Amino acid sequence: xxxxxxxxxxxxxxxxxxxxxxxxxxxxxxxxxxxxxxxxxxxxxxxxxxxxxxxxxxxxxxxxxxxxxxxxxxxxxxxxxxxxxxxxxxxxxxxxxxxxxxxxxxxxxxxxxxxxxxxxxxxxxxxxxxxxxxxxxxxxxxxxxxxxxxxxxxxxxxxxxxxxxxxxxxxxxxxxxxxxxxxxxxxxxxxxxxxxxxxxxxxxxxxxxxxxxxxxxxxxxxxxxxxxxxxxxxxxxxxxxxxxxxxx
Amino acid sequence: xxxxxxxxxxxxxxxxxxxxxxxxxxxxxxxxxxxxxxxxxxxxxxxxxxxxxxxxxxxxxxxxxxxxxxxxxxxxxxxxxxxxxxxxxxxxxxxxxxxxxxxxxxxxxxxxxxxxxxxxxxxxxxxxxxxxxxxxxxxxxxxxxxxxxxxxxxxxxxxxxxxxxxxxxxxxxxxxxxxxxxxxxxxxxxxxxxxxxxxxxxxxxxxxxxxxxxxxxxxxxxxxxxxxxxxxxxxxxxxxxxxxxxxxxxxxxxxxxxxxxxxxxxxxxxxxxxxxxxxxxxxx
Numbered sequence: 094x095x096x097x098x099x100x101x102x103x104x105x106x107x108x109x110x111x112x113x114x115x116x117x118x119x120x121x122x123x124x125x126x127x128x129x130x131x132x133x134x135x136x137x138x139x140x141x142x143x144x145x146x147x148x149x150x151x152x153x154x155x156x157x158x159x160x161x162x163x164x165x166x167x168x169x170x171x172x173x174x175x176x177x178x179x180x181x182x183x184x185x186x187x188x189x190x191x192x193x194x195x196x197x198x199x200x201x202x203x204x205x206x207x208x209x210x211x212x213x214x215x216x217x218x219x220x221x222x223x224x225x226x227x228x229x230x231x232x233x234x235x236x237x238x239x240x241x242x243x244x245x246x247x248x249x250x251x252x253x254x255x256x257x258x259x260x261x262x263x264x265x266x267x268x269x270x271x272x273x274x275x276x277x278x279x280x281x282x283x284x285x286x287x288x289x290x291x292x293x294x295x296x297x298x299x300x301x302x303x304x305x306x307x308x309x310x311x312x313x314x315x316x317x318x319x320x321x322x323x324x325x326x327x328x329x330x331x332x333x334x335x336x337x338x339x340x341x
Numbered sequence: 342x343x344x345x346x347x348x349x350x351x352x353x354x355x356x357x358x359x360x361x362x363x364x365x366x367x368x369x370x371x372x373x374x375x376x377x378x379x380x381x382x383x384x385x386x387x388x389x390x391x392x393x394x395x396x397x398x399x400x401x402x403x404x405x406x407x408x409x410x411x412x413x414x415x416x417x418x419x420x421x422x423x424x425x426x427x428x429x430x431x432x433x434x435x436x437x438x439x440x441x442x443x444x445x446x447x448x449x450x451x452x453x454x455x456x457x458x459x460x461x462x463x464x465x466x467x468x469x470x471x472x473x474x475x476x477x478x479x480x481x482x483x484x485x486x487x488x489x490x491x492x493x494x495x496x497x498x499x500x501x502x503x504x505x506x507x508x509x510x511x512x513x514x515x516x517x518x519x520x521x522x523x524x525x526x527x528x529x530x531x532x533x534x535x536x537x538x539x540x541x542x543x544x545x546x547x548x549x550x551x552x553x554x555x556x557x558x559x560x561x562x563x564x565x566x567x568x569x570x571x572x573x574x575x576x577x578x579x580x581x582x583x584x585x586x587x588x589x590x591x592x593x594x595x596x597x598x599x600x601x602x603x604x605x606x607x608x609x610x611x612x613x614x615x616x617x618x619x620x621x622x623x624x625x
Contacts, residue, residue, distance in 0.1 A: 106441040110432050180428035186394055188445040189417045339396050 096197065099190045101330035103198020106181075107307050108170065111202055122163040122210035126155050130217070145222065152218035152225055153303035154276035156211050161296055163210045164203035165246040165267055169259055172199065172250025176341065192336050196247065196329060203243030204236055211235045225307045234306060238299040241321060244328035245295075251332065251341035275300040293325045343541050345370045345419075345497050345528050346391060349453040351400035353386050361551035363400070366498065368530050373523050375543030376532040377615065383552040385425060388501045391530075392422050400566035405496055418446075421495035421527075423487040425502045431475040435466065435485045438474060439492055444491030456492065464488050464518060480511025484518060491522060498522060500531040504538060514541060540611040548618055555618040563614045572596055574604040583613055 111118055130151070138147035175182040180264045185195050192267060214230075218225055273287075274296035281288060291297050300318035305313035335341045345445045346368035353361040361383045366376040378384050389395035391402055393413045402409045404416040429438045448456055461467055466488055469481055477485065483503060491498055503519065505513040519542055523529050533539055539546050539562055547557035556563060570587025570592040576582045586592040592606050 102444045102447070105444050106430050106433060106437070109437055110430075175430070179431055180424055180426040181430050183394055183424060184428045184442075185445070187392055187417055187420065187422055189414045189447065190445060191414075264416075339394065 096191060096194050099194030100197040100201065102188075103185060103190060103195055104201035107199075107202035108205065118206060119209065119213075121167075122159065122206050123213060125162050126159045126210065126214055127217070129155050129158065129277065130214075130221075134221070149222040149224055149308065150304075151277055152214075152222055153307040154300050155221040156214050156218065156231075156235070156307075157238065157274075157296060157300040157303040158271060158276045159210050159214055160207045160235055160299060161242045162271065164239045164242040165249070166263065167206060168199065168203040168243045168255075169250040169262075170256075171202070172247055173253060173256065173259060176250065177254065182341070186336065186339075192333055195336060196244070196332050199239050199245040200245050203246060204239045207235055207239030207242075208232070211239075214227030225310060228306060231303070231306050234299070234302055235316065237321060237325065238295075238302075240326045241295055241299075241328065244325065244332060248328060248335070251335050265308050270294050270296045275304075286329065294320060343370045344368065345405055346530065347401075347403045348387075348391065349401045351387070351390065351402065352398045353383075353390055353395060354398050359398075360552055361390065364549065364552070364554045365400075366547050366554060367423075368528060369545075370496075371521060371523075371526070372544040373529045373531065373542050374533050374613070375518065375539040375546040376549055377534070377536065377539045377546050377611075378532070378549035379534055379619065382534075382549045384534075384549060385501055387549070388422070388499050388530070388532055392420055392499055393417060418493075419496040420499060421490035421493065421497070422499040423483070423501065423503060425491040425505060427474075427482045427486045427490060429474045429482070429486055430574045434471050434473050435477070436461075436470040438485065438489055439470075442489040442492045448493060460488060464521070478511070480507050480514055483507065483511070483515060487518060487522075488513070491527060491556055495527070497528040497530060500529065502532055502534070504535065513538070536610075536611070536612045536615055546611065548615055550619045556614070560611055563611060564609045567609060567614055569609055570606060571609045572599075572604055572606055574599055574602055583616070585609060585613065585617070 134148040134151055138144045138151070141147050172182065215227055215231065219227060238298045249259060249262055253262065273283070273291050274294050275291070276296065280297060283291060298320045301314050301317045302321070304311045348367070349365045351361055351364050358596070362441070364387065369460045376384050376510065386395060390397045391404070391409070392475065393409050393416060405419045407416040407419070408526065409416045430441070433441070436457065439461065440453060443453045443457055461470055466485060469477060469485065474482060474485060487503065504515050507515070511512060516538070519529060519531070531542065536604040543560065545557065545559050547554050556566060559580065568587055572584045572586065572592050572595055574582050574584070577606050584595060588594060589606070596604050596606060
């Protein structure tokens with residue numbers, strides 16, 4: 094039995110729930126990004142010199158943003174509820190399943206939500222701005238980025254013991270990332286100190302990479318690939334350590 | 342009879358607090374073994390440690406010959422557990438929960454539906470299979486949780502306070518289930534703070550208090566250990582007092598010395614043993 098097989102076994106329950114609640118899942122994943130597109134693309138962008146150029150600029154940003162919004166809160170809340178209220182997270186730890194498969198299995202729901210939502214947004218984006226390039230690498234990036242943010246959600250769900258703490262974490266980490274990490278405007282225009290903090294955050298690099306893949310005038314930064322890879326490795330290792338040592 | 346669980350000198354600490362303090366015991370294949378103790382005695386910590394969820398500081402535990410520290414994946418294959426808090430996914434139906442447990446425990450895919458339906462049928466859960474867990478009553482939730490725990494036919498089923506908080510009817514329903522599972526060959530290790538539950542179900546009992554096992558044996562052995570016959574009376578200050586005797590003759594002899602005081606001569610119960618060994622004799 095390989096890790097992939099075990100991953101599916103862990104993910105089965107979450108996928109069954111997702112399948113039975115697909116409309117709810119899609120609405121909760123898509124309403125936010127579509128509102129950003131409407132409000133920023135057409136509202137704010139409408140007052141700019143070249144509104145079409147701004148819409149084209151923010152489409153990759155909003156798709157990057159969706160890899161965060163479709164994953165973090167779902168995964169973190171699900172883990173928190175399964176740990177503290179349903180106690181079903183303990184059941185996983187009792188099964189003859191490897192820890193890596195438990196972690197990967199818990200990411201599947203987030204990755205699936207992000208893939209579905211981002212694909213819909215890609216189609217909407219392409220209809221609004223046919224100049225954007227759609228390639229298979231975009232899907233690779235969506236999978237990697239949604240895994241990274243799902244890992245962040247898993248970690249937050251394992252670390253917190255109250256829903257209020259999770260809300261606070263969202264308010265001080267996730268919401269600032271949403272707006273400041275180059276999704277809706279160029280973060281290099283921010284003051285130096287803030288720019289450095291923004292540079293260290295993972296969504297900045299997902300936005301940069303998405304823009305590099307979708308817009309020919311932008312390049313793909315090697316630093317962004319390395320930073321995303323480091324985030325994935327570090328977050329995975331922390332989750333592994335916490336589960337192995339019963340710290341969750 | 343072979344031992345399926347062997348616990349030796351187990352110590353579990355949480356910071357400065359020692360929850361389990363050097364306990365040793367065996368669970369024999371085919372029996373119902375009860376861990377009886379008041380709230381906070383260390384029962385849940387012990388069961389969580391045996392099931393590999395909780396780390397321990399020293400000692401050793403083996404399940405079916407597999408050391409749980411070095412061979413935890415093999416040990417887990419032999420274990421089923423229904424925790425004190427019902428650990429099912431309450432957003433899913435009973436059937437979906439059973440299937441998920443079957444999938445997680447690596448029952449071959451072609452057999453999953455058959456095993457789920459058969460198990461549910463034998464244990465009389467058919468009518469509730471398509472109910473969401475969140476909509477079930479406490480007793481049926483607990484029953485579904487126990488059936489999930491045995492879906493992979495574990496060698497030993499660990500039940501942590503299986504009837505805590507349930508009404509009498511649900512409690513009897515679960516006692517019947519426990520007996521049925523045991524009759525079908527599953528070894529059962531249960532924790533409880535209900536003395537009558539241990540007395541009704543268990544072949545052997547260990548009484549745990551403040552993290553230590555204070556006594557263990559069959560119910561009869563435990564009764565004999567303090568005296569088979571109890572004289573139940575009231576002391577001068579109005580408190581209930583129990584005195585224990587090996588036979589009825591010595592108990593009657595003692596009763597005659599009580600003069601006008603009211604007394605009751607009866608068979609010693611597990612409750613008497615519990616109160617005697619946990620030091621709550623006078624406070625009862």
